[in-house]
Amino acid sequence: MKLIEYEKIGEKVYHHVLDNKLNIYVLPKRGFNKYFAFFATNYGGCDRRFALGGKWVDTPAGVAHFLEHKMFDTEEGNALMQLSLNGASPNAYTSTGITAYHFECADNFYDNLRILLSFVSIPYFTPESVEKEQGIIAQEILMGEDNPTRAVYQNLLRALYAHNPVRDPIAGTVESIAEITADTLYDCHKVFYNPSNMVLCVAGDLDAQKVIDTAREIIVQEAGELPQRDYGEPETLYPNKKKYEVNMEVAAPLFRMGSKFEQPDNGEEYxxxxxxxxxxxxxxxxxxxxxxxxxxxxxxINNRFGAGFSYVPGGMYACAVGESREPLQVMDEITAEADRISREGVDVQLFERLKKASIGNYLRDFDDMENITAYLADGHFKGYDPMKGLDYYDKISIDEIQRFISDAFNPERLAISIVWPNEADN
Amino acid sequence: MDAIRKQIMPNVELTCITTDKFKASYFSVYLLQQLNRENASLNALIPNVLRRGCAKYPDMESMAAALNDLYGAAIEPVVRLAGEIQCTGFISNFVDDKYIPGETSLLERVIGLVGDVLLAPVTKGGNLLDDYVASEKEKQCEKIRANLNDKITYSLLRLREIMFKDEDLGVNVLGSVQSTEKITPSALTKHYKSILEGSEIQMFYCGSATPERVEAAVLEAFKILPRREIADEAATQVRISCGEPNYHVEMLDVTQGKLSLGFRLGEIMRSPELAAITVFNAVYGGGISSKLFLNVRERLSLCYYTSSMIDRHKGVMYVISGIDFNKYDEALGEILTQLEAVKRGEISPEELDGAKKVVSSSLKAALDSAASMDAFYLGQAVDGLDYGLEEYAALTEKVTKEEVEKIARSVCLDTVYFLRNKQEVPQI
Known part of the structure; x- marks a missing residue:
């Protein structure tokens, strides 16, 4: 067990790797009553084509999410119920890159941890339960298709990417999930839920050694091979399609514009x-x-407008999103301002102020155990230390900010997704 | 983590929790006003308009810049209820300055800005700005209308409107669209000045600073706070008896029925024991170990969800549930049957224990959240109670089955509200 101390932010983390390669991070939070456990696999909606022992396998869209739904089934019943009855608040999600199972509780932490580790590592599916789930997930997918916020998000990714599987929704389609069988689920579980491909992060006023001992007792699987993934042919820095427009039941048009970036290989640089x-x-x-x-x-724009920079497996993208009667005019305003900044430079005071705000927001995040355990997991999978954020802020120069703005909001590189109101509503 | 409450100015109390477990510090300020039809919309609108700009930072851009400069501090308007007392003001979150090298006065500067926002608004001709008032009015109306979108919220709101038709709690915390639309900048400015000097004020701080440092910062930031005698102290009227239950059906275009019940806690409200009331609620309908959840939902499948909740100040309990339209009689019957069972003392040791666990977990979780502690201590201040969250948790551990039964026997049904679809004729 290794202890890493972060004096600047007054935190420490215990890190340990079990013999079967399961990585465990424990963040002691003295004085807190709550505990939080986050158990994740480096397997998300985009991990559809992968190689084991040099052999490539293709799987339908939606398997990772389907697995997440089914993992709560145990031979004895349902782990969600079991955790709830034991005083925990459990939940799970599947993103483009990971599947995570977590719970929060104030009592019986180690019992709950045992339940979590056990149900995630022991698959239990039957053809009947898989078929039943197909109906449930199909409903979820159909409901999602009516959701304009989801559509505007997905359509930007389709506009930006030509090959990356992020083009398809994480949950898949009604057709793709119909191809999933109990065997698909067992196979993917075996490949991606092996201890080498997983991480356990916990936070709370607890004893790191006891967490490690509990994990060693429950996770008895052997280390496995790390699957190689394929996210499609390399993408250019230019959008696949400049504009993606649809009509839906919305009061005002929704828009999401963005541009692609390459993902740095090195975790720290990422x-x-x-x-x-x-x-x-x-x-x-x-x-x-x-x-x-x-x-x-x-x-x-209204106060729902925002801009940010995100990750997808195999790439990164900048975006600006909101609600506007004139989305294309918003795009013109943004590209004009980016152009001005690329010529005249960044306002130094604005830069310094926003750096301060970013530092404050970064620090405040440490009070939220859900955030911090998720960051630790992400850092583990990508190879960086999320606790060292302050050091990186020191290394960001104003010239790099200028260059980024000029690249990200260059009209050549931008794509826009718009959800217009239905004709009848106009 | 004991809370220290102190009167620091006339009718101004500051509650401080000193702890170094958080990286974010928390400060809130509330003006306490009687909830009523006349003023609810005005009270609710004030912090939202004030947040748009103060004399020093008169617009969104300069205000955002000032907050960025305070390491991304947040100052957000808040409007909440403690019984029939409408509490309006601001909640501020900011990073503890001990984590920022060379920074020693962030607390003072953030509280200073809260003071500026509350006490020194940007004005024109002595009034709050027309366009800020107009756009915040529009947003407030939008929020009130949006209550119709979430049918769970809507049915509870309607239950309260019906049950408290001639009591203050029948008024929505944001007032109504009609009363909001009528607000003029001059009327709002006049009301703002009046409540600023005439309200009892509660402040809450949670963070690593000593109460002395916080008090000094507040006294400096609020030194221009006007104070006068408070004419009518805001208070919650508790009705002890129910009379005959009132049944109400409403039809809307909905796919799932919403059955909501309002009870009064009755005689026990003459000297309410909060800990026992909390455990009673957990036994009957609060959380997944309760009788409502295990019987009405799980065993009999009469509803999609069901739970009970208490308003400790008003002395009432609400039960909410989502049901199929044709399950009205059965669901209503079973919800009441479960209450009868608690009255008769049919509470197994496991049920009592499970209920106490649910209560204890949620109270422990509240101790990890400055926002939850703020809400709890505001409630304590309003009720004039001195004990803290930890003591409250300890009291719930000692609650007996007999105390739970006693509360159940005191409870009486006041109002039943059923929201259903338009198609079929109700079978009531």
């Missing part, structure tokens, strides 16, 4: 780039930027 990109988006279009004030005053 993390620094992520912080840099978000800071740059705040400089360009955050609530204290002149651009935001101008667009707000013109009635082009």
């Amino acid at each position: 993390f620094r780039f992520l912080l840099l990109g978000n800071l740059a988006c705040a400089v360009l279009a955050g609530t204290s930027s002149p651009l935001y004030a101008r667009m707000y005053a013109k009635g082009l």
